[in-house]
Amino acid sequence: xxxxxxxxxxxxxxxxxxxxxxxxxxxxxxxxxxxxxxxxxxxxxxxxxxxxxxxxxxxxxxxxxxxxxxxxxxxxxxxxxxxxxxxxxxxxxxxxxxxxxxxxxxxx
Amino acid sequence: xxxxxxxxxxxxxxxxxxxxxxxxxxxxxxxxxxxxxxxxxxxxxxxxxxxxxxxxxxxxxxxxxxxxxxxxxxxxxxxxxxxxxxxxxxxxxxxxxxxxxxxxxxxxxxxxxxxxxxxxxxxxxxxxxxxxxxxxxxxxxxxxxxxxxxxxxxxxxxxxxxxxxxxxxxxxxxxxxxxxxxxxxxxxxxxxxxxxxxxxxxxxxxxxxxxxxxxxxxxxxxxxxxxxxxxxxxxxxxxxxxxxxxxxxxxxxxxxxxxxxxxxxxxxxxxxxxxxxxxxxxxxxxxxxxxxxxxxxxxxxxxxxxxxxxxxxxxxxxxxxxxxxxxxxxxxxxxxxxxxxxxxxxxxxxxxxxxxxxxxxxxxxxxxxxxxxxxxxxxxxxxxxxxxxxxxxxxxxxxxxxxxxxxxxxxxxxxxxxxxxxxxxxxxxxxxxxxxxxxxxxxxxxxxxxxxxxxxxxxxxxxxxxxxxxxxxxxxxxxxxxxxxxxxxxxxxxxxxxxxxxxxxxxxxxxxxxxxxxxxxxxxxxxxxxxxxxxxxxxxxxxxxxxxxxxxxxxxxxxxxxxxxxxxxxxxxxxxxxxxxxxxxxxxxxxxxxxxxxxxxxxxxxxxxxxxxxxxxxxxxxxxxxxxxxxxxxxxxxxxxxxxxxxxxxxxxxxxxxxxxxxxxxxxxxxxxxxxxxxxxxxxxxxxxxxxxxxxxxxxxxxxxxxxxxxxxxxxxxxxxxxxxxxxxxxxxxxxxxxxxxxxxxxxxxxxxxxxxxxxxxxxxxxxxxxxxxxxxxxxxxxxxxxxxxxxxxxxxxxxxxxxxxxxxxxxxxxxxxxxxxxxxxxxxxxxxxxxxxxxxxxxxxxxxxxxxxxxxxxxxxxxxxxxxxxxxxxxx
Numbered sequence: 001x002x003x004x005x006x007x008x009x010x011x012x013x014x015x016x017x018x019x020x021x022x023x024x025x026x027x028x029x030x031x032x033x034x035x036x037x038x039x040x041x042x043x044x045x046x047x048x049x050x051x052x053x054x055x056x057x058x059x060x061x062x063x064x065x066x067x068x069x070x071x072x073x074x075x076x077x078x079x080x081x082x083x084x085x086x087x088x089x090x091x092x093x094x095x096x097x098x099x100x101x102x103x104x105x106x107x108x
Numbered sequence: 109x110x111x112x113x114x115x116x117x118x119x120x121x122x123x124x125x126x127x128x129x130x131x132x133x134x135x136x137x138x139x140x141x142x143x144x145x146x147x148x149x150x151x152x153x154x155x156x157x158x159x160x161x162x163x164x165x166x167x168x169x170x171x172x173x174x175x176x177x178x179x180x181x182x183x184x185x186x187x188x189x190x191x192x193x194x195x196x197x198x199x200x201x202x203x204x205x206x207x208x209x210x211x212x213x214x215x216x217x218x219x220x221x222x223x224x225x226x227x228x229x230x231x232x233x234x235x236x237x238x239x240x241x242x243x244x245x246x247x248x249x250x251x252x253x254x255x256x257x258x259x260x261x262x263x264x265x266x267x268x269x270x271x272x273x274x275x276x277x278x279x280x281x282x283x284x285x286x287x288x289x290x291x292x293x294x295x296x297x298x299x300x301x302x303x304x305x306x307x308x309x310x311x312x313x314x315x316x317x318x319x320x321x322x323x324x325x326x327x328x329x330x331x332x333x334x335x336x337x338x339x340x341x342x343x344x345x346x347x348x349x350x351x352x353x354x355x356x357x358x359x360x361x362x363x364x365x366x367x368x369x370x371x372x373x374x375x376x377x378x379x380x381x382x383x384x385x386x387x388x389x390x391x392x393x394x395x396x397x398x399x400x401x402x403x404x405x406x407x408x409x410x411x412x413x414x415x416x417x418x419x420x421x422x423x424x425x426x427x428x429x430x431x432x433x434x435x436x437x438x439x440x441x442x443x444x445x446x447x448x449x450x451x452x453x454x455x456x457x458x459x460x461x462x463x464x465x466x467x468x469x470x471x472x473x474x475x476x477x478x479x480x481x482x483x484x485x486x487x488x489x490x491x492x493x494x495x496x497x498x499x500x501x502x503x504x505x506x507x508x509x510x511x512x513x514x515x516x517x518x519x520x521x522x523x524x525x526x527x528x529x530x531x532x533x534x535x536x537x538x539x540x541x542x543x544x545x546x547x548x549x550x551x552x553x554x555x556x557x558x559x560x561x562x563x564x565x566x567x568x569x570x571x572x573x574x575x576x577x578x579x580x581x582x583x584x585x586x587x588x589x590x591x592x593x594x595x596x597x598x599x600x601x602x603x604x605x606x607x608x609x610x611x612x613x614x615x616x617x618x619x620x621x622x623x624x625x626x627x628x629x630x631x632x633x634x635x636x637x638x639x640x641x642x643x644x645x646x647x648x649x650x651x652x653x654x655x656x657x658x659x660x661x662x663x664x665x666x667x668x669x670x671x672x673x674x675x676x677x678x679x680x681x682x683x684x685x686x687x688x689x690x691x692x693x694x695x696x697x698x699x700x701x702x703x704x705x706x707x708x709x710x711x712x713x714x715x716x717x718x719x720x721x722x723x724x725x726x727x728x729x730x731x732x733x734x735x736x737x738x739x740x741x742x743x744x745x746x747x748x749x750x751x752x753x754x755x756x757x758x759x760x761x762x763x764x765x766x767x768x769x770x771x772x773x774x775x776x777x778x779x780x781x782x783x784x785x786x787x788x789x790x791x792x793x794x795x796x797x798x799x800x801x802x803x804x805x806x807x808x809x810x811x812x813x814x815x816x817x818x819x820x821x822x823x824x825x826x827x828x829x830x831x832x833x834x835x836x837x838x839x840x841x842x843x844x845x846x847x848x849x850x851x852x853x854x855x856x857x858x859x860x861x862x863x864x865x866x867x868x869x870x871x872x873x874x875x876x877x878x879x880x881x882x883x884x885x886x887x888x889x890x891x892x893x894x895x896x897x898x899x900x901x902x903x904x905x906x907x908x909x910x911x912x913x914x915x916x917x918x919x920x921x922x923x924x925x926x927x928x929x930x931x932x933x934x935x936x937x938x939x940x941x942x943x944x945x946x947x948x949x950x951x952x953x954x955x956x957x958x959x960x961x962x963x964x965x966x967x968x969x970x971x972x973x974x975x976x977x978x979x980x981x982x983x984x985x
Contacts, residue, residue: 026131027138045135046162049128053171070141074134075127 009097010051012090013043018061018079019087025074026052052077060086128168132161186508193509201513203876204475208517209524210869211471212564216525216549216557218464221532222457224369224547230443231363233302237405241269241418244436249445250397253379253390255425255435256294259401262421265414269403270297271379274371278650278839280348281335285650285839288331288374289542290349291366292399295322295378300404301367307332308343308358311378319391322378325354329362331374349377351652351837365544367402369443372542395431395771402442411439430704456859459935463866466611470873472564473604474880475510476571499577510569511562518561522554571601602913605877606921612874612961613925614932615867617954621933621943622860624950629856629941635750635785636685637726638845641813642820643684644831648808651838659803663737664834665812666718672826674818679721682807684845685713685787685797686852695757695798696769703771710756712749712796713787716805722748722782724813732764732780739801746801748780753796776800789852790941813845820844856941871961878965882914886969890976898978910973911966918965922958929954 017032018024024032026048033043055061060083066076079087136157143153161167194201229235241259242249251259253271260269272293279288291297298310306329315322325347327336336342346353354377365372379399380391390396405414418437425432444453489502529547648658662680670678683691694708719735721727730751739746747768754763767775776798784794812831816823824842831840850857886893893906929945936943945951 025134025138027135044162045160046164046167049132050167050170053128068138070138072134072137073130074138075131 008090008093010043010047011055012087012094013041014048014051014055015060015079015083015087015090018077019084023066023076023078025068025076027074029077055083058086059083124172125168128171132164136161183508186505187512189505190509190512194513204513205517205520207471207474207873207876208514208561208564209521210872211468211521212514212518212557212560213521213525214866214869215461215464215468215560216522216553217528218457218461219556220525220529220547220549220553221545222461223550223553224545225444226454226457227552228550230367230369231365232367234404237267237407238301238442239403239405239411239414239439240442241401241403241437242440243434244438248397249440250399251401252394252396252431253399254392254394255432256399256401258425259403259418259421259437262424263403263414263417265406265409265417266403267406268296268300269401270294270300271399271401272297272367273379273399274368274373276647277349278351278647278837279335279374280351280837285837286335287650287839287841289371290375290377291373292377292379292381295380297376298326300402303361303364305358306361307340308356310358310360316378316380318380320381323352323354323381324357324378325349326358326360326376327356328360328365328372328374328376330372332359350647350650354381367400367442368445370544370546371445372544374542394429400445403439415439430702433704433706456855460862460866463615467866467869467873468560468564469567470608470611470870470877472568473601473608474873474877475513475564475568476601476604503573507566507569511565514561514565514568515558518557518564522549522557525549601881602917605881605914606917606924608870608877609874609918609921609958610925610928612867612870613922613954613958614928615863615870616957617926617929617945617950618932618936619860619863619867620950620953620957621929621936621945621947622856622863624947625936625941625943626853626856626860629790629853632786632790632941633784634686635727635783635787638849640817641724641726641815641845642823642827643841643843643845643848644812644814644827645841645843646810646812646838648810648838651835653835654808655806658806658808659740661834662718662802662810665810665831666720668830668834669812669814669827672814672823672830674816674823675814676817677720677724677815679724679813680718680802681721681725681811681813682716682802682809684811684813684848685715685785686790686849687811693770693798695753695796696771697757698767698769698775700769703773709768710753710796712753712798714798714800714805716802716807717748717799718802721799721813724815726815727785728783730781730783731762732778734780735799735801737803740803743804745774745776745804746779747776748782748799749778750782750797751784752794753798754778754781756796790856791938859936871957875961875965878914878918878962879969881917882911882966882969883972885913886910886973893973893976894978897976903974903976906976907970907973911970914966914969915962918958918962922955922962925958926951926954 013033014029017029017036021028021032026045029052030043030045030048033041052061052063056063056077060080061077062080063075063077065073068074136154139157139160140150140153143156144150148156158164230238232238240249241251243251250273251271256269256271260266263269270293272291274289275292276287276289279286295311295313295316298305299312303310305326308326310326311322311324315324327342332338332342342356343358345356347356348354360376366376390398403414405411415437422432422435422437426435492502492505493499526549529549533544533546533548535545648654648661651661653661666678666680669675692711692713694703694705695710695712696703696707697709700707717735719737719739722729722734729748732748735746735748749757749763757763757768758766763778763781766778768778769775782799785797786792787795787797814823814827828840828842831838889910893901893910896906897903933943933945
């Protein structure tokens, strides 16, 4: 049984974002998810940073302090090989979740 | 990377906080910038940016909680809290600490000794694969030199084999004569062990060219320091050993003390050399078993393969030489003089280790019983659970307390035991023997101590685990933790306490058995009367006397010492019975032609004695006559035998006038029969023994017996002066005969002392254990007792119901312990003289002791139960 919780969904969004854009800071992740989902999804900062921290502890992502385009110091995150693998798992289990939920909605 | 970060985080919690704050700050600033770009006012922009984070403190806590840093932090917090808890109940802390110090300390001491004597290999560069080659029958450990040479040259399983023997000699300087102990070793000894000299060189196999070809000495570091002041120019100088000159060629390193763990030689000498004239004879006598073989296995060869290899050689030798009839080989671990000493020592130490471990277990049981306090803390725990502590947190807290206390107790216990062990290492139990007991703890010991501390903390810390899991905080807070339900059933705690009482009774019984055995051994029929006799031991070779010149010296000693005022009788024997020497020989019936060992009639201990020895020693002559000075080399060979000898050779017929032969094929006539005695150990079965006249069986070992009603201190100065006049170069060792017997009583004394100490520890633990349980039982049921007293119960009834459980445990535990003690005493009988539990005094002693312990443990709780004051109690509740 794949892990089909909502926290898993946040992880998936963050991992996917990083795999698409390479290197990004927390604020960038929030903006990207909001824009890419046509404003449908918004990530709460209060959940994002603990999630980033947890994923870094698990070795899925790596962080580095860098200077932004606007000359601000920010912490940039990038995917590790372990994170790449985790992303595949997360995508698969999300497909399962969507399929399962859809099946239930169509059940009549 | 992230592991590194964890470690960095671990170093500083605040640094992690700073980093999180900086990250959030950056985020807020970027959001503000965007918001302002979207035409918000700066005030609004800031508010919007911040509000999206919700409660930032909570978020930060959640983030730090994930870090390893916080695990350590929590650990530190647990420890601080634990320390506070322990400080809050000093009585419990002190009791628990003392209990742990005793329990862990006892284990550390015993383990150190075990480690030093059994686990630690010999202190040589490559100790693996080293074995002593002994005979198959246990205790028959020595080999002959010709057999050694054959074993060495014919085997295919050892890289090399060395031979050595331990001897004493007189070392004379210009001013004084000293008795010293040394190894005579085969030339390859040092090379095989791979030891390197600290000064000069060692001798090698190539230095040996037949008897007395290599008069060299290698000094021990300690001897070099004591007698030569660590003279750097010592190599090449000549020293006198038994008045024979030897050249010092080297000094051994400070760490090398020969190949026995606790007999340290003063120097080493090639085995082909001898400082006495007769001393190299044995090199050619195949039947003379007087040396140790130490072999080093080839890499990859198992001890079993080597044993088979040597036994094949032994069978071949047995076909060739009648003296090798019984030759067989067996490998034993070196260092403890084969199994003669090694086996009992190993068995005894293993037994004591087990006891020490049980004592520690008992200590843990007690602490768990004390920790029944957790029941009194159940309210506190319930509150912690109610306000959101997880059960795991509470458990971790309790464990922290237990482990903190255990580690503290373990550290203190180790400190005390180290002091004790260092004293033991400096201790030389026997003045006349170079016995060293090196038991200083090494890293292994400290590691075991730490492990024991943590484990014991875990053991008693985990006992209340079920209680924590079952805690229903609402219930507990409602009834105030006075639940009595759990107390009705028999619990693990009861079982542990019962086991503890059993163990205590076992140890108390064993101590009594050992004590009674010791007491009996003081009055045991030894075959001589040691009280009132002073011994003066020497070896006449050390004064350069040998052959025919020995007798006049001895006669002069007997005459002049006999004239000392207060001396009633004097005599000489080569080696006193129950000393450390003692030889045995094969006795054959008349008419025997084939003198191989399997044709012997009896094996007998033999001694050489002067006329008057029997009288001076107090040995009863049952039949016949004592020797006279006319029984000399020119007269017919005569002998005096003991009862066992007479009975096993001649049955009920009179032994007087009968004859027997020894391996030398000369017949001896029996002229006297004496009482049986003890010759090697107090616990031995009766041995046959035969005494020869000194002049017909010459030997340079001399033990002069001086019997006097005066105390030894009054005889000694005059004795010393008289002997010094006869030959100032002879080193004498003086001691009273009872003192000299300390050597044979040593194992029994050690056993009794150890059992006594362990028994005392166990008794203390049992008393505190029973006391703790009874006290707890009474205090938990005070309310119930109050009600019962109020409705008319008699105090005695209350006491009965309060104490029935502890008393039942005491009774059944004691009974089981007594039974085990009776069984264990059979083992003890091998070490202690006539150790038997079938002794009313022992049984009564054990029962009375346990009763007293029980009384001591339940007295105060009983008093408390008796003084129940219902009104006051009910008011308090």
